[in-house]
Amino acid sequence: MRNLTLRQLRTLQAIAEHGKIVNAAKALGLTAPAVTIQLRQLEEELGLELFDRTATGMRPTAAGLVATDAAQAIEERLRLMVDAIDAIKGVRAGSLRLGVVSTAKYFAPRMMAAFMREHPDIEMHLLVGNRAETIDNLKSHAVDVALMGRPPKGGVPVEAVPFGDHPLVIVAPPDHPLADVHDIPKKRIAGENFLIRERGSGTRISLEIFFSDIPGRVDNLGLEMDSNETIKQAVMAGLGIAFISAHTIEAEVEAGRLVILDVAGLPIRRQWFAVRRSDRSISPTMAAFHDFLTRKGAAQLPLVGKLYPADAVSPTV
Incomplete structure (x- = not known):
């Protein structure tokens, strides 16, 4: 050896x-x-x-x-050593590999730009994937920090820190029969045709929880699609409705191409988390990014609160 x-x-x-x-x-x-x-x-x-x-x-x-x-662990330790030595020297440079689930790609570039304005000498790399891919990237040390709505449980030791609200809503085309209906019962909306993400996605897990008290509904949620963009286009085309992150639909709602349905118990409020491996040391660049998220992370999220009444937000599920 x-x-x-x-x-x-x-x-x-x-x-x-x-x-x-x-x-x-x-x-x-x-x-x-x-x-x-x-x-x-x-x-x-x-x-x-x-x-x-x-x-x-x-x-x-x-x-x-x-x-x-x-x-991989040795390579990572060497990279951390370089960052730590630079910090001791007073060098403000370094690198940060940021992994984000696909839903977070709608605000990640804005967040990166704001962070890099404070730390212009830190080089950032962005890696977008679905939930499973992002967790795999944490396991393999391919990313330093991951932004996701549901931190992994088991498989990899992590520390997760919340930095902002993540509301989930149901959207439909503007001419949908329920577009102007208030306080739509859960059983009524459960009868609609849903367009859904792949198994294991955070959004789909939340929808399964939301419908868990309706017998048989989770067994056949709807038509599966591989991205939020595809789902939004399909909803606008009239193929069905969708349970989706409000952070992905701000532009379409403001343009009148999508509407948020007023469903009892919605929006569901989750949290966005910054996730890192707890079994590795924190580099100076990771510490700087953590500090940024604590101070300004929530302000970088899309302003979706204006799309629905603030008191309509339900408890986290």
Whole structure:
């Protein structure tokens, strides 16, 4: 173990990420034989094969997964060391990898711009994905901080800090029969055709909770679509109604292309959370971003409160 090198560990990460020796070599700026030698030396040092050589590429073995996770952790610790040394030197530079669920992409650029105005020398990288992808990015150390509505429970140790309200509403096209109806009963709205996100998404989980007391409704929620944009377009086209984050529909409501239905018990108010791994040290850039969210995070969210009465907001679910 004493003879492991950073080059070997980075070679391991590249092969795991790209799946083939030739692709890993290209990413590292090396030749394929050089990458093969690095991998062979690493396997000899550990005494186990780290990849299964298959027709479709290199698949990590159990030992390979353990070694890759360790390599990622070492790389992360080195990056934290650089940030900490820069902080000691008084350097205000650094980098922050921000992961956001797809719903948060509507305000994340605004939030990044505001943060970077306060910290112009901090380089930021944005990675957008669905809930499952964002959690995977936390697990693999691909992001430093993730913005999401429901922090993960189990699988990865995290610390989650709320920074603003996240209201969820039901929207319909302006000519929908219920557009002008007040205090629509839950059972009445449950009879409508819903357009929904994929299984596991935070919005869908909240809708399942909302309809959980209506027998059989959760078993067949509606037509599944893969993005908020697709859902909004489908609602405007008259394909159904949608339970959606109010932070995604401000422009369409103001333009009169969508309306928020007045449903009893809605809006549901959740929270936006900044999530980080609790088993890793906080870098100076992460601390600066946390401080920014505490002070100004809520102010960067879309001003959706004007779209519905403030006293209509229901408890968090």
